[in-house]
Amino acid sequence: MAGNHAADHGRRDFLQRAGGGLVAALAAVPARARAQTTTASPLKIGMVGAGRMGGALGAVFVKAGHPVMFSSRHPENLKELAARLGPLAQAGTVEQAIAFGDVVAMVVPYTALEEIGKTHGRVLATKPLVMDVCNPIARRDGDALVKWVGEQGGAGLASAKLLPGARIVRAFNAISYRKVGVDVRRPGGPVGVPIAGDDSKAIALAEGLIRGIGYEPVLVGGLAMGKHLLPGTPLADEHTPAEIRQIAAGLR
Numbered sequence: 297m298a299g300n301h302a303a304d305h306g307r308r309d310f311l312q313r314a315g316g317g318l319v320a321a322l323a324a325v326p327a328r329a330r331a332q333t334t335t336a337s338p339l340k341i342g343m344v345g346a347g348r349m350g351g352a353l354g355a356v357f358v359k360a361g362h363p364v365m366f367s368s369r370h371p372e373n374l375k376e377l378a379a380r381l382g383p384l385a386q387a388g389t390v391e392q393a394i395a396f397g398d399v400v401a402m403v404v405p406y407t408a409l410e411e412i413g414k415t416h417g418r419v420l421a422t423k424p425l426v427m428d429v430c431n432p433i434a435r436r437d438g439d440a441l442v443k444w445v446g447e448q449g450g451a452g453l454a455s456a457k458l459l460p461g462a463r464i465v466r467a468f469n470a471i472s473y474r475k476v477g478v479d480v481r482r483p484g485g486p487v488g489v490p491i492a493g494d495d496s497k498a499i500a501l502a503e504g505l506i507r508g509i510g511y512e513p514v515l516v517g518g519l520a521m522g523k524h525l526l527p528g529t530p531l532a533d534e535h536t537p538a539e540i541r542q543i544a545a546g547l548r
Contacts (some may be wrong), residue, residue: 333523338362339505341396344412348376349429350395350403356477358384360509363523367393391416399425399501402459406451407431407441409458420472421461425498427505428455428466431526452522465493465502467513469525470532481491486512490544492522512537516544 322538338361343354346366348397354364358381366374367390374387377472394400394416399454400423409430420426432445432454447453452466468476468487489511493499500517506513516524526530530543 323545330384331403339398340365340396341399342393342395343367343403344393345403345408346377346387346398347403349468349476351377352473352476353401353403353429353468354385355381356509357505358382359477362505365393365396393418394423397423399423399427399505401427401429402455405436406430406445407437410453413458413460417460417462420459424463425501425505426459426462426523427468427502428452428459428464429468430455431469433527446523448519450523451526452519455522456494456519463493463495463498464519464527465491465495465498466519466522467491467502467506469522470527470529472533475534485536485538486510487534488512488514488540490514490516490525490531490540491526492516492519492534494518514540514544516540517548521547 303490319399341354341357341362341364343350343366346354346368350366354366358364361384363386363390364381365386366377367388368374369390371387371389371392377444378387388396390412400420402412404412428451430451432442432451434442445451445454448457451469451508452464455464455466456462471489488507491499491502491506491513491517493502503515505514516531524544524547526532530547531540535543
């Protein structure tokens with residue numbers, strides 16, 4: 297009981313710092329020290345979606361010491377995954393995962409976001425970070441939805457409309473699930489993860505989580521830049537942080 301209380305206290309302290317002066321502090325601290333600071337306290341992470349990408353990303357969060365609840369419409373099918381990952385992993389419904397998470401990661405087909413927003417939007421709007429790992433893909437989601445997303449200004453701005461009030465940061469949208477947690481470093485420095493968001497506190501929280509699993513987050517801009525965080529774009533696949541900054545500058 298004492299250990300659980302200490303962990304909960306540390307997590308609350310971390311969230312409070314993320315909501316206050318953490319942004320300024322991060323800017324003044326070297327990257328290595330920043331990683332140690334922002335990942336000292338484990339955060340509960342609710343994974344909405346546990347397919348190939350959701351499973352891979354959730355497993356990396358577990359390995360980094362974060363309690364993770366994987367969820368889907370059929371949580372009974374996730375028990376084997378949770379058992380394989382150990383005591384920090386568990387399975388539940390989408391509602392349970394959203395309630396569980398200090399942070400919620402959305403890793404579902406883009407067509408599912410509208411219903412999730414209608415059903416769980418009020419709770420999602422209370423979370424300090426909703427990590428949007430969803431991509432509109434025509435062959436899966438349909439041409440009509442992809443067209444609608446484009447009319448909203450692209451993925452990012454569209455996600456904000458589907459999840460009103462949520463503090464969204466797009467991340468891991470252009471990295472293959474096969475490479476998540478595998479090739480975090482390469483010659484020339486750490487692999488960068490381009491991120492896009494409008495809320496500075498959510499961005500700081502996302503940066504800490506991403507550094508904690510061995511990547512280097514690179515803010516490419518607000519949610520309007522989220523349209524560039526898709527498979528097949530210049531920002532897709534593995535790049536160093538410097539390469540991401542250079543590519544993003546050419547896209548603005």
